[in-house]
Amino acid sequence: MQQPKELLDRLRQGGPLYFLRWLALAAGVGLVVGAVGAGFYYTFQFVTRLRLAHPWLLLLLPAGGVAIVLLYRLCGMERDRGTNFVLAAVREDESLRLRTAPLVFVSTMLIHLFGGSSGREGAILQIGGSISSWLGRRLLLDEEDREIMTMCGMAAGFSALFGTPLTAAVFAMEVVSVGMMDYAALIPCILSAAVGLLTAQLFQVPATSFSLSGVPSLSPLSLIQMVALGILLALLSVVFCQAMHTASRLYQRLLPNKLLRAAVGGALVIVLTCAVWLWNPGSYDYNGAGASVLSSALTGQARPEAFALKILFTAVTLGAGFKGGEIVPVFFTGATFGCTVAPLLGLDASFGAGVGLAGLFCGVTNCPMASLLLALELFCTSDGLFSGQAFVLFAVAIGVSYMLSGYSGLYQEQKILFEKLHHTLRNREGTKKD
Numbered sequence: 001m002q003q004p005k006e007l008l009d010r011l012r013q014g015g016p017l018y019f020l021r022w023l024a025l026a027a028g029v030g031l032v033v034g035a036v037g038a039g040f041y042y043t044f045q046f047v048t049r050l051r052l053a054h055p056w057l058l059l060l061l062p063a064g065g066v067a068i069v070l071l072y073r074l075c076g077m078e079r080d081r082g083t084n085f086v087l088a089a090v091r092e093d094e095s096l097r098l099r100t101a102p103l104v105f106v107s108t109m110l111i112h113l114f115g116g117s118s119g120r121e122g123a124i125l126q127i128g129g130s131i132s133s134w135l136g137r138r139l140l141l142d143e144e145d146r147e148i149m150t151m152c153g154m155a156a157g158f159s160a161l162f163g164t165p166l167t168a169a170v171f172a173m174e175v176v177s178v179g180m181m182d183y184a185a186l187i188p189c190i191l192s193a194a195v196g197l198l199t200a201q202l203f204q205v206p207a208t209s210f211s212l213s214g215v216p217s218l219s220p221l222s223l224i225q226m227v228a229l230g231i232l233l234a235l236l237s238v239v240f241c242q243a244m245h246t247a248s249r250l251y252q253r254l255l256p257n258k259l260l261r262a263a264v265g266g267a268l269v270i271v272l273t274c275a276v277w278l279w280n281p282g283s284y285d286y287n288g289a290g291a292s293v294l295s296s297a298l299t300g301q302a303r304p305e306a307f308a309l310k311i312l313f314t315a316v317t318l319g320a321g322f323k324g325g326e327i328v329p330v331f332f333t334g335a336t337f338g339c340t341v342a343p344l345l346g347l348d349a350s351f352g353a354g355v356g357l358a359g360l361f362c363g364v365t366n367c368p369m370a371s372l373l374l375a376l377e378l379f380c381t382s383d384g385l386f387s388g389q390a391f392v393l394f395a396v397a398i399g400v401s402y403m404l405s406g407y408s409g410l411y412q413e414q415k416i417l418f419e420k421l422h423h424t425l426r427n428r429e430g431t432k433k434d
Contacts, residue, residue, distance in 0.1 A: 022148075022187065022188050022191075023191065025139075025149065025152070025188065026152050026187070026188040026189070026191040026192040026195070027191060027192070027195050028135070029128075029131075029132045029135065029149065029152040029153055029156055029192045029195075029196075030152070030156045030191065030192040030193070030194065030195025030196040030198075030199060031195055031196075031199055032131060032135075032156075033127070033128040033131055033132065033153050033156035033157050033160065033192070033196055034156055034159075034160040034195060034196035034197065034198070034199025034200050035199055035203070036101070036127060036128075036131065036157070036160075037124055037127075037128070037156070037157050037160030037161050037196060037199075037200055037205070038160060038199065038200045038202075038203035038205050040105060040108075040120070040123070040124060040127065040161065041160075041161060041200070041203075041205045042203075042205075043105075043109055044108070044109065044112060044120055047109050047112050047113040048112055048288055048289070048291075050113060051112065051113055051114070051115055051287075051288060052284070055284060057113060057114050057115065058114060058115040058269075058270055058273060058284075058287065059270065060114045061114040061115055061116055061266035061267075061269055061270060062262070062263040062264075062265075062266030062267050062270075063114075063263075063266070064110045064111065064113070064114040064116075064266065065116075065262030065263060065265055065266045065320060065321065065322055066259050066262050066263055067110060068107045068110055068111075068262065068321070068322065068323060069258045069259050069262050069321060070259070071103065071106065071107065072103060072107075075099055075103055077097070077099065077100065077103055087175065087176050087411055087413040087414060097130065097134075098130055098131065098134040099130075100126055100127070100129075100130035101126070101127045101130045101131050103323075104123045104126045104127055104130075104323060105123065105127060107123075107322075107323035107324075108120060108123040108323055108324050108325075111317070111322050111323065111324050112288050112289065112324075114266070115269065115273070115284065115287035115288060116266070116269060116287070116288075116317040116322050116324070117269065117286055117287060117288065117290075117310065117313035117314045117316070117317040117318075117329060118289070118314065118317055118318055118322060118323070118324025118325060118326070118328075118329065119289060119324055119325035119326055119327050119328030119329050119330075119331075120161060120289065120324070120325055120328055121158060121161065121162070121325045121327040121328060122323075122324055122325020122326060122327065123323065123324060123325055124157035124158060124160070124161045124325075125154050125157060125158060125325070127157055128153035128154050128155075128156050128157025128158070128196075129150045129153045129154050129157075130153070131153055132149045132150050132152050132153025132154075132156075133146060133149065133150045133153065135149060135153075136149035136150070144184075147182075147185075148182070148184065148185045148188055148189075149188075151172040151173060151176075151182075151185050151188070151189050152172075152185070152188050152189055152191075152192035153192070154168075154171075154172040155168040155169045155171070155172040155189040155190075155192050155193040155196070156168070156192040156193055156195065156196030157196065158171060158172070158193070159192075159193035159194070159196045159197045159200075160196040160197060160199065160200035160205065161200070161205075162207070162208045163197060163200070163205075163206070163207020163208050163209070163377075164207070164208065164373070164374060164377040164378065165190065165193035165194050165196075165197045165377075166190070166193070166373045166376070166377060167370050167373040167374045167377055168189075168193040168196075169186070169189040169190040169192075169193040170189075170367075170369050170370045170373055171365075171367055171370035172185075172189050172193075173185055173186070173189055174367045174369055174370050175365060175366075175367050175370070175411065175414060176414065176415070177414075177415045177417055178366045178367065178414065178415065178416045178417060178418075179416060179417035179418040180417050208378060209377075209378055209379070210295070210298045210354070210378055210379055211298075211379070212298065212350050212351050212353075212354045212379050213299075213300065213348060213350040213351065214300075214347070214348020214349070214350050214351045215348070215351050215390045215393075216347065216348070216351065216393065217389060218389040218392055218393065221346075222393055223393075223396060225345045225346060225347055226355070226393050226396040226397040226400070227396060227397075227400055228345055229338065229341070229342070229345060229347070229352065229355055229356070229359065229397050230359055230396065230397040230398070230399070230400025230401045230404070231400060231404060232337075232341060233334065233337070233338075233355075233356060233359035233360050233362075233363055233397065233400075233401040234363050234400065234401045234402075234403070234404035234405040234406075235404075236307070236333070236334070236337055236360055236363070237360055237362075237363025237364045237401060237405040238363075238405060238406055238408070239311065240311055240330065240333060240360070240363075240364055241364055241408050241409055241410060242408075243311050243312070243314075243315040244314070244315055244318060244319065244326065244410065245408075245412075246315070246319075247315035247316060247318070247319030247320075248318070248319040250319070251264075251265065251319045251320055251321070258321055261320050261321055262320050262321050262322065264320065265316060265317060265319065265320020265321065265322065266320070266322075268316045268320075269287070269313065269316055269317055272286070272309075272312065272313060272316065273286070273287060276309065280303070285303075285306065285309075286306075286309050286310055286312075286313040287313070289328045289329075289332070290310065290328075290329070290332045291328075293306060293332060293336065294328075294331055294332045294335050294336075294357075297332075297335040297336045297338075297339040297353040298335055298339075298350060298353045298354060298357070299350055300339060300348065300349035300350040300353065301339070301349070302335070302336040302339040302340055302349075302353070303336070304340045306332075306336035306340075307332075307333045307334075307336040307337035307340065310329055310332045310333045310336065311329075311333055314326065314329040314333075326364070326410050327361065327365075330360055330361055330364050330365075330410075331357050331360075331361065333360060334353075334356040334357040334358070334359060334360030334361060335353040335354070335356050335357040336353070336356075337356050337360070338352040338353045338354070338355050338356020338357065338359070338360075339352055339353035339356065341356075342355075342356075354375070354378075354379045354394075355375075355393070355394060355397045357378075358371050358372075358374050358375040358378075358379075358394055358397075358398055359371070359397045359398050359400075359401040360401070361374060362398045362401045362402050362405075363401040363402065363405035364405070364409055364410045365409060365410060365411075365414075366402065366405070366409045366414065366416055368398055368399060368402040371398045371402075372391075372394065372395055372398055375391065375394040375398070376391060402420065403420050403421060404420075405420075406420075407420070
């Protein structure tokens, strides 16, 4: 009878057994993370409805921030780096603690209950990554396989929440080291994403999708318009990332005490909300995820100042140390910006919002392949079809946004391995290789 170590060695050597093992592991991760993702979705919807029904809960945001800091301190996770820690876990095999999952779950719900501006994808990436990383350690997987397991968890969580399995799989592989994807993780990540989606659908979690109108035909003029919009989105992505990083640095320098920082950040969000009321009475458009504003922008309706205010609200919230994610605020910002500037370029506002969403996502994450798939999975034209020509137009804007957005991004642990404008290999620290 084979010893457990001998069996593990055989499974690591490749071949049919190795393939079957990954089918089982990826499906298992998809089932577990997909179920957790469904629970996350329904809890998120509940706290959002509760906040909208009781606007006074915004006044508790400073206390909620203090509670989050104390919770992380109590659990020995005060130095948690959020999504950056997940990226480091994939590239450098840093251990993700299982306690990360419930901590992020609770913290994200507190932020949205009390009206902080953040997303949900950062939370689900951390939840999925921590669960799958823990499973990899419990199953005695080696370093390389644990890294793939972590990517599978990221893909399953993203897919369960957004209903975009191809985007989720490629994003999990692409975001860690831009320019080099581990294709050994391709089938595991796709399978985990697909099973995660199916599991979420069993719990009736709806997939995210939108219909766009006014999609132009492919022509020299539309290509020029896409290049122009891509340039603007690249500039906006730099502004968005700088706002996030600058806010965090300012908070740390001016308010080194994390408890005070969280309380002040919550108070600033309240002040900003009251200021918005001066020209839009009773508006809570920039608190929480802002799903209703995002949906309106993709139908061609958005206030011209919406994108700038969402950047401000998100920087103030996340810079103060609140947990959550930046991707949904990126979607909000990109869609409202695209909706606003598209008519100035001769484009339909709805189509411009869709391009803005995908293009800004690319600019801040440096993930062009995932962004292309995001456009494919999220959008369709008004007649229910997504034409090949429309996909080409998205690709042009996304490509321009990627090339001109620079080498910074939302995630400091992300490494860009090749120059964007020249075919030059960069080293692991992001500088040119001699």
